Amino acid sequence: MTEPGNRRPGGRSARVRRAVLDATLDLLHTHGMDGLTVADVSARAEVHETTIYRRWGTRENLMIDALLEDAEESLPIPDTGSLRDDLIGYLTSLAVYLGTPRGNDFDRALAAAGDDPAASAARNHYWNTRYARSGHIITRAIDRGELPDTTDPRQTVEMLVAPLHFKVVLTREPLDPNLPARLVDTLLHGIAATQPAPMTTTRTTGISESMRP
């Protein structure tokens, strides 16, 4: 704000930001979160350390800003007019991203990050920002009447993205290309969707229960 001339897109300020974030991502990929220092970023990006600290405040904010930028570029939010298509498109991008060495490493780096106040604040900012972006898919579907207005955007997105992250970080299973559609269809329609007409005697129980005072 003190140098308005530098804030136009493509100006010196944007070039500095880009150089610093690119250097941060490269160093994160090679050294992990614990190994990243602002001094290394400064040397690699050819930007003074003081400039970096003035702009990002903490090492953690810098890392999270770089990871958010990377995720934002890799994970566009579709707007096809169909909830199912938007969700499958988004999850497919996420599966592709998490399947790359870089996306895979970054997810596991986030899983290994510390719990000190600076790391926690940066992490909360990271996930809140990602949920705010992907949640648009859900709020637009509510606006179109595709979902009840009681639908919780964050929980809905979480039930779809969590299995992908779980496989990448914990079970280390490959991400099947059909997984996004399977997850979306299961969540949209439920696993007990045929239940109104069950084939067992539980129908009787249902009727008697509905007749209780």
Next chain:
Amino acid sequence: MTEPGNRRPGGRSARVRRAVLDATLDLLHTHGMDGLTVADVSARAEVHETTIYRRWGTRENLMIDALLEDAEESLPIPDTGSLRDDLIGYLTSLAVYLGTPRGNDFDRALAAAGDDPAASAARNHYWNTRYARSGHIITRAIDRGELPDTTDPRQTVEMLVAPLHFKVVLTREPLDPNLPARLVDTLLHGIAATQPAPMTTTRTTGISESMRP
């Protein structure tokens, strides 16, 4: 098998196993997966290293056997006769387990474990065993007619447990006591389950579409 007299429950063999697994869990909790050595386990359990290697083969197998034993004790598989109650009961136990310092640490240790062949084989055994146990909830519900027989037990369990692990390992959010019931009801009935009779003007669209040839 060479010492049948020692294989009765409560015999020397069972006591050795118990002592080694308890020592392994304690050391895992304090030192993490990378820091655990069979020599330390041997000293703490007062069991010869050769006995441990003869019985478990590798350091990784020992850790995973200890983690499985811990999870099995903490995560009983309910059998109430109701799919919903079984799933909520199981997820509630999991949320409690992951909310303890030990369960939380073990989950994050699994997330940080390596990808060498011994670690990968042990990890696959760990998750396959856990899915085999929890999958009984789904197969019993299929047998009772509560679920279609095309239901995939592993994917179903995964969609419910993944959000808990995701919060513990990645977003580091506390686990709300109501979360298990919310996840189960959402998965059973789907988020678009009320769609046949939407409350918005899309109703018109629904009717006209149903009249198409």
